[in-house]
Amino acid sequence: MTRKKKGKSNKKGISDLTNTILSILKKDRNQSFNYKQIAAKLGVNDASSRNQIIKTLAKLAGQDEIIQVERGKFKAVINTEYYTGKLDMSAKGSGYIICDDFDDDIFIASNNINKALHGDEVEFYAYKRRKRGKAEGEITNVIKRAKSEYVGVIQIHEKKNFAFVIADSTKMYKDIFVPTNKINKAEDGDKVLVRLEDWPEKADSPYGKVVQVLGKPGDHNTEIHSILAEYGLPNEFPHEVEQFANDLDTSITTEEIGKRRDMRKDLTFTIDPKDAKDFDDALSFTILDNGLYEIGIHIADVSYYLQEGTVLDDEAYERATSVYLVDRVVPMLPEVLSNNACSLRPHEEKLTFSAVFQMNDKCDIKNEWFGRTVTYSDARFAYEEAQAIIEQNVTLKATDVIKNPTTIDNTIPKEVSLTGKEYKTAPEIAQAILKMDELAKLMRGKRMSSGAISFDKVEVKFNLDEAANPVGVFFKTSKDANKLIEEFMLLANRKVSEFVGKKDPKKTFVYRTHDEPDDSKLANLQGIVSKFGYKLNFKDRKSTSASLNNLLKEVNGKKEQNLVDTLAIRSMSKAEYTTHNIGHYGLAFDYYSHFTSPIRRYPDVMAHRLLQEYLDGGKSANEDAYEQKCKHSSNMEGLATRAERDSIKYMQIKFMQDHKDEEFVGVISGVTDWGIYVEIIANKCEGMVSVRDMKDDHYAFDQDQYAMVGKASKMMYQLGDEIIVKVKNTDLVKKHLDFYLIGKPE
Secondary structure, eight states, X not given: OOOOOOOOOOTTOOTXXXXXXXXXXXXXXXXXXXXXXXXXXXXXXXXXXXXXXXXXXXXXXXXXXXXXXXXXXXXXXXXXXXXXXXXXXXXXXXXXXXXXXOSSOEEEOGGGOTTOOTTXXXXXXXXXXXXXXXXXXXXXXXXXXXXXXXXXXXXXXXXXXXXXXXXXXXXXXXXXXXXXXXXXXXXXXXXXXXXXXXXXXXXXXXXXXXXXXEESTTOHHHHHHHHHHHTTOOXXXXXXXXXXXXXXXXXXXXXXXXXXXXXXXXXXXEEEOTTOSOOOEEEEEEEOTTSOEEEEEEEEOHHHHSOTTSHHHHHHHHHOBOEEOSSOEEOSSOHIIIIIITSOOTTXXXXXXXXXXXXXXXXXXXXXXXXXXXXXXXXXXXXXXXXXXXXXXXXSOHHHHHHOGGGGTTOOOXXXXXXXXXXXXXXXXXXXXXXXXXXHHHHHHHHHHTTOOOOOOOXXXXXXXXXXXXXXXXXXXXXXXXXXXXXXXXXXXXXXXXXXXXXXXXXXXXXXEBOOOOHHHHHHHHHHHGGGTOOOOXXXXXXXXXXXXXXXXXXXXXXXXXXXXXXXXXXXXXXXXXXXXXXXXXXXXXXXXXXXXXXXXXXXXXXXXXXXXXXXXXXXXXXXXXXXXXXXXXXXXXXXXXXXXXXXXXXXXHHHHTTTTOEEXXXXXXXXXXXXXXXXXXXXXEEEEEGGGOXXXXXXXXXXXXXXXXXXXXXXXXXXXXXXXXXXXXXXTTTEEXXXXXXXXX
């Protein structure tokens, strides 16, 4: 009789079995395990290994490191305090956990990441201190994945039995394994969207499935769609949503007009960017018999069409915001609403939600009214046209114009292109614009004296040809016409918020809040701007605001302006949506909400609904439900902002592809141990000079001076220095721009 073969003997024993068992029990510390379950976790089934596990369990129980909760079943004894936080990965594979229980972020070495990914909510424990006093930790469990889909390039194995997707994101430190039956007809080298499905215990890489083939890397539409896919943003509306929107009755009935304040006879107009397609706000202006000015801020009544519980509302909520990429807009609402029914187009009646104020020449508000209206827009102005009116009549006082319209000769500047009905009302609108400009400047002055901070950061814009190729760069700045609109939108947002919040603080409402800046961020800002010779005073809130405003004014027009503006903005807390009002630090408002852009922001829709509910005498809405909606809206706003930045970066690199033979003067915008970052003054494109390409000397990073210093020559390239660079490489796929360093200007 032949003897049965035994399982393969393991004379050496299972490597580090004690710590391995402890790790298994601690990871699932609420669950108990027997020796068979632990053996299965370890992938062993021979008698020798099982005996080792049984003996080790007995030893650990005897040492009180584990406890036997029932016959043969064990749990870890937990002496460590566990915390939860959010993981922020670095490109090097290590990371930091942001946790409210710690003042500083917790460093996580790459060998302690334990299959967590960037942005994940994780459980961890802090177990020792690093050299500089920073806490270090180990991730013990992934509570919630931040995302499940990644954009990357697929590499198919020659035998085609498997593939790997190399993610575009530098923060995704693992390639994603894809079995051949899940590549979804992708070809080698395609850019794809892959969804994570599993990460087996012993697998080095997560397993995934290709859910969409985006196209060939470098192709314009492929890269734009990749940006949207990377952040989980939609590219088009589902058919059922489009169909639902198209089937809506958008006619304005006599019955509906009868339920609203009729303001169709009030002089009303819009001022928007010249290329705008949707107009969600309009202004009306009337001089009352008592000498007060009645100014209406009229907002598209999106909530009238967007009924809760419909597929249209569900889709708008999921999107939460429109996304403005360089070459396209991904709207929150289908076109039938965003560009038609809800767009306050000239010479059309529209259903609106209005905030109407009566004020005097000093901007003192004597009366206010909120509610649903019907309006008629007499004219549409571009910002440039409204600006031309303001500039041409800059020597006139608006009050004099109101009293004597002939002072502007009943004419409009040649820059303004109005015809027909618009031209007939143009002199009246010009008078209104001049008066409202005067009032806006007064309101802005009051805000600034109250501690508001003036962030007028230069926006980079592109001139595109028919194929969406960038043929030029220009900078968008905020002029008087822009600020006129801004001040009256701020007025409506603030007063709507005050109307609910002050009248009954217990009623749930959607606030736009902005916390005070973090002291450490302000200190870091001070350290950097001091290199340019600027001083800041952070003694108290008022001096901080005044100091920041003075800094932003001083750098205006200088080479370091964009850098300092960016750093100042980063020193601020992030604004967010919440039902818990703490005021808005940057605007110096105790109450503030978003009410004026419901076509492109879902929180504005929520504000409209809540305001109408309370105007009708309704009870307070469910706070928890609205707080959850606020968090979702804030998260989606963040994703949209990052996608917009990526599209600008992509277009900047695309623009620089055609300028490889040119030399540019730039400003050093960042210094690290691997190189210096440079922002070109002429077009704001930013790229990097690698320290490896600085071959005239051996350069080392001097952290204290924010500089790269040559070992032999002592040549210093410091933050804020002007240098000359030339394009070395443009990578549209990785969105990376590399420069050669030519030297410093003479």
